[in-house]
Amino acid sequence: MTGREVVLARxxxxxxxxxxxxxxxxxxxxxxxxxxxxxxxLLDRLAGRLTDYRAEVHRVAGAGVAEAVAGILAAxxxxxxxxxxxxxAQWRPGAVEVLVDDGLPATRLARLDAVVTxxxxxxxxxxxxxxxxxxxxxxxxxxxxxxxxxxxxHPEQVVAGVPExxxxxxxxxxxxxxxxPSATSxxxxxxxxxxxxxxxxxxxLTDG
Amino acid sequence: xxxxxxxxxxxxxxxxxxxxxxxxxxxxxxxxxxxxxxxxGDAQLRRNLRHATGTIRAKSAAVIDEVPDWPQLRAAxxxxxxxxxxxxxxxxxQLEAAVTAAGGTVHWATDxxxxxxxxxxxxxxxxxxxVMKVKSMATQEIGLNEALxxxxxxxxxxxxAELIVQLGDDRPSHILVPAIHRNxxxxxxxxxxxxxxxxxxxxxxxxVLAAAARRHxxxxxxxxxxxVSxxxxxxxxxxxxxxxxxxxxxxxxxxLPETLITVMGIEKVIPRWADLGVFLQLLxxxxxxxxxxxxxxxxxxxxxxxxxxxxxxxxxxxxxxxxLADEVGRQALHCIRCSACLNVCxxxxxxxxxxxGSVYPGPIGAVLSPQLTGVADNASLPYASSLCGxxxxxxxxxxxxxxxxxxxxxxxxxxRTEAAAMAAAAYTMDxxxxxxxxxxxxxxxxxxxxALPPPLNGWTASRDMPAAPPQTxxxxxxxxxxxx
Ligand code: SF4
Numbered sequence: 085m086t087g088r089e090v091v092l093a094r095x096x097x098x099x100x101x102x103x104x105x106x107x108x109x110x111x112x113x114x115x116x117x118x119x120x121x122x123x124x125x126l127l128d129r130l131a132g133r134l135t136d137y138r139a140e141v142h143r144v145a146g147a148g149v150a151e152a153v154a155g156i157l158a159a160x161x162x163x164x165x166x167x168x169x170x171x172x173a174q175w176r177p178g179a180v181e182v183l184v185d186d187g188l189p190a191t192r193l194a195r196l197d198a199v200v201t202x203x204x205x206x207x208x209x210x211x212x213x214x215x216x217x218x219x220x221x222x223x224x225x226x227x228x229x230x231x232x233x234x235x236x237x238h239p240e241q242v243v244a245g246v247p248e249x250x251x252x253x254x255x256x257x258x259x260x261x262x263x264x265p266s267a268t269s270x271x272x273x274x275x276x277x278x279x280x281x282x283x284x285x286x287x288x289l290t291d292g
Numbered sequence: 293x294x295x296x297x298x299x300x301x302x303x304x305x306x307x308x309x310x311x312x313x314x315x316x317x318x319x320x321x322x323x324x325x326x327x328x329x330x331x332x333g334d335a336q337l338r339r340n341l342r343h344a345t346g347t348i349r350a351k352s353a354a355v356i357d358e359v360p361d362w363p364q365l366r367a368a369x370x371x372x373x374x375x376x377x378x379x380x381x382x383x384x385x386q387l388e389a390a391v392t393a394a395g396g397t398v399h400w401a402t403d404x405x406x407x408x409x410x411x412x413x414x415x416x417x418x419x420x421x422x423v424m425k426v427k428s429m430a431t432q433e434i435g436l437n438e439a440l441x442x443x444x445x446x447x448x449x450x451x452x453a454e455l456i457v458q459l460g461d462d463r464p465s466h467i468l469v470p471a472i473h474r475n476x477x478x479x480x481x482x483x484x485x486x487x488x489x490x491x492x493x494x495x496x497x498x499x500v501l502a503a504a505a506r507r508h509x510x511x512x513x514x515x516x517x518x519x520v521s522x523x524x525x526x527x528x529x530x531x532x533x534x535x536x537x538x539x540x541x542x543x544x545x546x547x548l549p550e551t552l553i554t555v556m557g558i559e560k561v562i563p564r565w566a567d568l569g570v571f572l573q574l575l576x577x578x579x580x581x582x583x584x585x586x587x588x589x590x591x592x593x594x595x596x597x598x599x600x601x602x603x604x605x606x607x608x609x610x611x612x613x614x615x616l617a618d619e620v621g622r623q624a625l626h627c628i629r630c631s632a633c634l635n636v637c638x639x640x641x642x643x644x645x646x647x648x649g650s651v652y653p654g655p656i657g658a659v660l661s662p663q664l665t666g667v668a669d670n671a672s673l674p675y676a677s678s679l680c681g682x683x684x685x686x687x688x689x690x691x692x693x694x695x696x697x698x699x700x701x702x703x704x705x706x707x708r709t710e711a712a713a714m715a716a717a718a719y720t721m722d723x724x725x726x727x728x729x730x731x732x733x734x735x736x737x738x739x740x741x742x743a744l745p746p747p748l749n750g751w752t753a754s755r756d757m758p759a760a761p762p763q764t765x766x767x768x769x770x771x772x773x774x775x776x
Contacts, residue, residue, distance in 0.1 A: 085305055088400040091558065093306030094613035095381045102619050106374045107367070133583060187597070190514050190548050210576075210584035223598045224547040224589075228540065246584075247569035255530035255565055256394070258595050261572075261588035266540040269580050270453040270469055271476055271498040273344040273351075279452065279502050280509065281540025281587060 118244035126208040126242050131289060133211025137264030138277050139285040146290045149175050149236055153200055156234050156286045162197035166226050170219025171200060175236060185226050193229040199282075200234045201227050204259075205252050209245045211264065213237065213287060216257045224258055233282040235262075237289050309403070310666040311611035316404040316435040318611075318665050320649015324672040327647035328639075337644050340475045345635045351581025352632065359577065368570045369689040373626035376562055377616060383528040383561045384607060390531025394593020396603040403610045408439035410606055411520065411553055415445050418551050418602075420518045426535065426545040427451035428522025429467060429629055430555045430608055432651040436520065447520070448512050450541035452505050459486035465645030465653060468579055468631040473644050476501065509541065519545035519600070523556040524628070525571060526605075529564050532592045533605065536575060538585050546589045552600035558607050559625040571628060578688035579630035611664030620699040624660045626689045633683035633693060639676055648673060655683035659696040667703045674700035 085093070119125050131141045144152045154177045157165060164181045166188065176182055183196065202220035203213045213235050215221045227233055243249050253259060266281030277283065311318055320327060331337060356362055376383060388398040399414075401407035411431075415423055423440065425431065425447055437447040449458045456471035457464050460482040464470030471479070480496040487508050494504055521542070525534040533554055535542045546552060562571065568590075576585045594603050616622050634640045634654030645653030650661035650670065658677055662670035674697050677683075683693045 086400070087402050087406055090305055090402045091400050091607065091609045091613070092381050092384070094308045094402075094609065095384075095558070095616060097306060098308040098613050098617035099378070099380070101617070104374050104378045104619075104622060106378055107371050137582075137586075194510070194514060207584070212584045217595070217598055224543070225598075228543050228547055245569075246572050247566065250566060250569045250572075255527065255532040255590070255592045258592075258598055259588075259590040260543065261584070261590075263582070263584040263586050265586070266538070267586045268452050268498075268502055268539045269348075270451070270456070270471060270539075271479060271501055272340075273347045273469060273472070274498060275580075275582075276498040276502050278499065279506055279539035279541070280450075280513070280544055 118248075121241070121243045121248070122239035126244055127239055127289060129208040130206055130211060130237075130242050131287075133208065134213075134264065134285075134287055137211055138267075139211070139264045139287055142286065142288045144288060144290055146238075146292045149288055149290060150177070152288045153177050153234055153236070154179060156288075157198055157200075157232075160198065160232050160284065162232055164196045165198045165200060166193060166196050166230060167200050168220060168222025168226060170222075171202065172220065175200065185222050187223075188226075190225055190229060193225055196230045198232040198234060199227050199230040201236070203235050203237045203241060205249045206237050206242045207244075207246055207249045208242055212246075212249070213262045213285075214249060214253065215260045215262065216253060217259075218257070224260055227260065228281060231282055232284045232286070233262075234286045234288065237287055239290065239292060242289075308613040308617040309609075309611070310614045310669075311664045312403050312405060313665070313669065315408070315439075316433055316610070317651045318433060318661055319669050320647075322649070324643075324647055324649070324676045327649065328643040328676070331643045331647045334644075336475075337473050338642060340473055341641050341644055343475075344469070344472050345641055348581055348635050352578060352635070353581075355577045355581055355583050358583070359573070365570060365574055366688055366690050369574050369628075370626065370691075372562060372567050372570060373689055374623075377559070377622055377625055379563070380558065380561070380616065383563055384558055386528040387526055387531060387561050388607075390527075390529065391533075391593055391603075391605050392531075394531050396531070396593040396605055399604060399606045401606055401608045401610070404434035404608075407434045407555060407606055407608050407610065408436055411436060411555060412439055412443045412445065414551070414553050414604055415440065415518055416443065418518050420445070420516070420551075422446045422448060422512075422516055423518045423520050423553075424448045424450050424512055424516045424545050424549070425454070426519065426521045426537065426542045427454050427470070428520070428555060429651060430522050430557050431520060432464060433557075434555070434608065434610060436555065448509075448516070450509055450512070450545060451537075452502065452539060452541075455505060455509070456482055459483065461486075463646055464651060466631060466634060467629050467652070467654070467656075473646070513541075513544040513548055517549050518551045518553065519549040521545055521552065521554045523554050523560055523605075524575065525568060526556060526561045527563075527565050527568065528561050530592055532565065532590050534568065534572075535589045536572075536585050537587050537589075538580065540587055543587055543589055546591060547599050549600055551602040551604070553604045553606065555606045555608060558609060558612055559627075574688040575628055575630055578632040578686070614666070615660070615663040618663060618699075621659065621663045621696050623691050624656065624663060624693075624696060626691050627656050627660065628689060629656075630688055632686040632688060633691075636682040636686045637677075638680060638682070639678060643676075648676065655693045655697075656691070659693055659700065662700055662704070667700055671704045674704050 204216035453471040466472040476496040
């Protein structure tokens with residue numbers, strides 16, 4: 085018998101006597117009268133929760149993204165920035181050295197100051213930004229190695245909770261859920277920001 | 293339960309089997325009471341634990357309070373897990389097909405020996421002599437690090453707490469925070485002693501210690517070609533694996549290497565993509581007391597041009613089939629390793645995790661370890677509880693740990709222990725007021741949940757009351773302290 089056959093035979097034997105009773109899950113765990121995507125309440129909640137977990141939130145008009153991004157980079161003293169190939173051209177910061185990712189090696193990415201990406205979905209209730217490696221977000225490595233991540237989110241991408249987010253996402257793309265900057269609770273269970281991921285997360289939340 | 297003993301191995305190859313002895317970390321070197329006694333004598337350990345578990349309990353209660361449908365979410369979590377166990381063989385086959393279709397390779401390991409062999413051979417095939425690891429209970433359970441080292445491969449733990457344990461030549465004592473028994477001053481000492489190139493001016497500020505770990509591991513992340521991970525969830529319908537983490541070491545290990553090997557207990561599978569919506573709400577709030585942990589990574593096989601191009605999944609039995617065969621005990625397989633039951637347990641808070649011997653400490657360890665190994669090999673663990681019920685109330689998937697403990701006590705021969713060890717430990721156990729309260733409550737039919745602070749008390753309202761235990765922890769202790 086192969087390992088596969090042994091394990092499956094064991095499990096079938098284990099269930100043969102009395103299979104587990106499956107309790108009714110009860111009413112669907114979610115009917116909170118939540119707002120539709122992009123509702124102003126959701127945007128406020130997202131901004132509040134992000135701030136709560138030490139991300140910095142910048143709320144701007146749709147036309148003000150480039151200026152906000154440039155301002156964040158300048159304030160952080162970032163001089164080298166990587167962007168995914170599909171990032172809208174008008175968001176690209178002008179005053180710094182911009183590298184468009186074409187498969188840059190990790191060692192190169194690790195020496196860059198910042199990354200600018202879009203997002204796929206954001207979850208208001210948990211303060212979570214979700215990247216799905218789309219053309220305006222890029223490979224997972226580019227939003228991991230630079231120490232500053234600037235992420236642009238549009239209102240229609242903001243959903244109320246986790247189930248709504250999953251319904252919009254597809255499993256055939258690698259997903260990265262980000263809730264604030266890298267952190268640890270491993271020292272006396274106190275949350276400390278800044279371990280291996282980007283130590284600073286700035287979210288530019290537009291109004292349309 | 294069958295499957296124990298050499299003579300039966302061939303005959304019962306396809307029958308549920310416990311985890312083999314002599315490999316991995318499911319069995320302690322001494323019974324719980326003896327180990328507990330030593331731990332109870334360590335005042336610093338108790339202070340560290342009390343501080344840490346108190347912090348996490350308060351954080352968790354606050355964020356659970358924000359979720360109006362928390363009871364329904366727990367019920368949904370329990371129902372999904374029960375459904376999973378009822379269909380486990382089919383779901384694993386479905387998972388295998390989906391992972392394979394997405395470019396991954398699936399391996400099946402009957403036990404720790406097989407799993408270690410599979411992983412070692414996969415690493416050897418890459419030619420690498422070093423792997424980086426993101427915290428995984430399954431690989432600790434099977435003793436993978438020891439197996440890799442024996443094959444000349446260096447495993448590097450990248451989780452901060454695991455790193456503290458590894459550098460300190462120590463053992464993990466908590467599911468979520470393996471170095472929970474260490475405070476900041478002790479961690480500083482360990483780093484100064486064992487971290488190459490560390491700044492001698494290192495302070496014990498948590499942020500400074502975290503920054504030291506960042507510098508220490510950066511080169512490892514960039515240069516290591518193989519990573520080994522665990523998985524919190526695996527979606528049968530899509531083949532998607534999930535790792536829930538905080539620091540970003542998980543993202544590094546899942547993104548940067550050429551080869552990724554994930555070792556996962558077979559009970560981690562869940563049926564549907566949408567089921568993630570239940571567990572990704574339950575786990576962070578119950579575990580770290582956050583609305584959401586900083587990073588969650590989901591991947592499905594291989595993505596061309598993004599992340600590891602060689603992706604393996606090792607499905608591990610190692611005693612789980614034996615647990616599944618036990619109609620009462622099988623709920624222990626529902627565990628999502630949040631560690632909430634440890635954080636509320638009065639026994640854990642006093643003894644710490646090492647006393648349990650196994651990598652699975654606390655209330656879940658007291659029911660899982662004896663079932664994985666066979667009760668005879670962990671006979672004192674079902675008694676490592678006051679049956680106060682706090683674990684059941686805290687568990688985000690409503691595992692009725694007290695009922696399983698009672699069930700296992702009926703199977704456990706009362707272990708023989710030294711009278712002196714018992715007497716000393718029992719004296720300490722006798723003093724904390726919480727014990728007395730919990731034991732009184734247990735005698736009253738386990739109404740202890742009512743005595744818990746909000747919001748824990750609300751959860752007790754609808755739970756089933758198990759039959760009164762045949763013998764309480766204290767009665768058992770009292771009997772054995774006299775050496776009978
Ligand atoms: S038994 Fe429940 S509370 Fe304990 S670690 Fe598992 S899921 Fe969490």
